[in-house]
Amino acid sequence: MIRLSSKIFLLLALLFFYRLSIADDYLSPESIEGSTTIDAESLIELAHEHDDLIVIDSRIKSDRRQGYIAGSISLPDTETDCTSLLPLIKENTPTVFYCNGPKCRRSDRAVVIAKECGYTDLYWFRGGFEEWQNKQYLISK
Numbered sequence: 001m002i003r004l005s006s007k008i009f010l011l012l013a014l015l016f017f018y019r020l021s022i023a024d025d026y027l028s029p030e031s032i033e034g035s036t037t038i039d040a041e042s043l044i045e046l047a048h049e050h051d052d053l054i055v056i057d058s059r060i061k062s063d064r065r066q067g068y069i070a071g072s073i074s075l076p077d078t079e080t081d082c083t084s085l086l087p088l089i090k091e092n093t094p095t096v097f098y099c100n101g102p103k104c105r106r107s108d109r110a111v112v113i114a115k116e117c118g119y120t121d122l123y124w125f126r127g128g129f130e131e132w133q134n135k136q137y138l139i140s141k
Contacts, residue, residue: 033115034112034120035122037126038096038124038125039131043125052094054073054088054094055069055073056095056110057129058075058098058099058110059074059104060076061076067139067141069137077109092121095123097110097111097122098124098128101129101131108124
């Protein structure tokens with residue numbers, strides 16, 4: 001059995017909690033190259049304008065159980081790649097990605113992946129589920 005000295009243990013604990021505090025301070029960028037940043041009202045407008053609009057919820061399953069935007073497809077960022085996007089998005093289909101809000105990094109990662117896969121009609125709902133809920137728009141559970 002390996003015994004850690006109290007100094008090493010303390011150093012590891014401090015490093016762990018420091019990394020947690022950095023993660024809590026994350027704020028997504030204002031925009032992502034190759035996509036259009038939208039708000040909740042723009043998402044509603046897009047849905048009215050495009051019958052083929054795809055809305056992808058990039059959050060993990062436990063977050064989605066709290067509620068989601070009706071009609072959205074669950075595809076966590078950890079499962080997003082060119083292969084998983086292929087059956088969901090046809091070429092030149094407008095696609096919106098969202099997650100929990102500006103402090104969530106899941107949808108910004110997913111947008112970058114979609115762009116790298118060659119998709120071009122990409123929208124990023126930066127305010128995400130947080131904004132949707134705060135504006136008291138209908139959610140599904």
